[in-house]
Amino acid sequence: MADGRKTLGAVMADLRARNGWTLKEMSQRCGIPVSTLSKVEHDRLSLTYDKLQQLGEKLNVSMADLFAEQEEAPAAILGRRSVGSIDKAVRVDTPNYEYYYVCTELRHKRMVPIITRIHAKSIEEFGELVRHSGEEFIYVVEGTLTVHTEYYDPIELRAGESIYIDSGMGHAYVCGPGSTETLTVGVMSSADEDLSHMVYEAHHRLSAPEEQSAPARKTKAK
Template sequence: MSNEQSVDVYPSMTVVKEQESEKAEKIEPLQLGKRLKEIRTAHGLTLEEASKRTGLARSTLSKIENEQISPTFQAMQKLASGLDIDIPQLFSPPKQITATGRRDITRKEEGKPHPTTTYEHELLATQLTKKKMMPFKSRIRAREFEDYSDWIRHDGEEFLLVLEGEITFFSEFYEPVNLSEGDSVYYDATMGHMLVSVSEQDAHILWVTSS
């Protein structure tokens, strides 16, 4: 095999090696100081506030963030504890956030009606599919605990805000509690729960259920 033939046979291997070299050059080295600053600012903390939380001197934090010193393992433990994170998070680059641009406006009283024997729901943001949250407004028709045949249970967690009137919030593991306009409750929706209106008029609430 001549030298000319050798040049013709192996150019693809050379290209692959060059591409691998380019990829290697694009991999950024770990910048612990930069990562620490990102975590601190994401928590809305100044250096002074982070110092109080972690027990590390402000000057020490500043030097770590500016890559002037490397933190000891003990210092990293203090950082993780004070910033309420796990140590591996100090070494993991933040996930890139990509906006989906999803939006859905529901005008007043233009939600999708969904009446039941105890509630009259108005489903909101119905044009969006695969939502991580399900928002809806409800008028509470039920007046007594006995209006329900059993506890209501479903997957996820739920947030409830009283918009108008007063309700009694019953839950499987807690004593009943009365909630008035402006009051709210966040709870595990797999726990049995139900609502009744105790005001003269039917109470109105905003419900947000997470999947």
């Protein structure tokens, strides 16, 4: 990309290269058509967090490890550290969100930290609620946020406020009143000991019609 950040396409290509898979072999393992994988690798398609999680589970790769570039040397003590910055983050664009995955070099993490710019202005624009295994914490940095969930009435959060939810509950984050874009910091986690062994029963099989084309966005200061 123009800003030098690693793209989802590069992440997918690296994952395939690390395992020595052809596009056809990767397609057979994850159930995604070869043509779709090719489009993702060339950044003509994007995948939402829940779809990436499903992909990782099919390939036995955790969300925390999906973006890692190389194997991390075993640590003799529990003293791992990673300093993240948005200019080194992996950026993934979807119609509703602009994800920035940070601290990606550490493998076997039990949390997935994400900085997100939210673009959807209403639940109608957002579409169907999403669900995935684990839990998540969302903190509003800029703007206002409206949180929709399947068991509760919508709630509005302002900068400095946060929410913690069960990710298996249908949910959606959209810009709140008066905001054209909302910036959040989130942490996705799982109760399982190892994220790579999470079992998630997808409501829809990941296939070409379900993936969302990533709209072209003008490069702007973040």
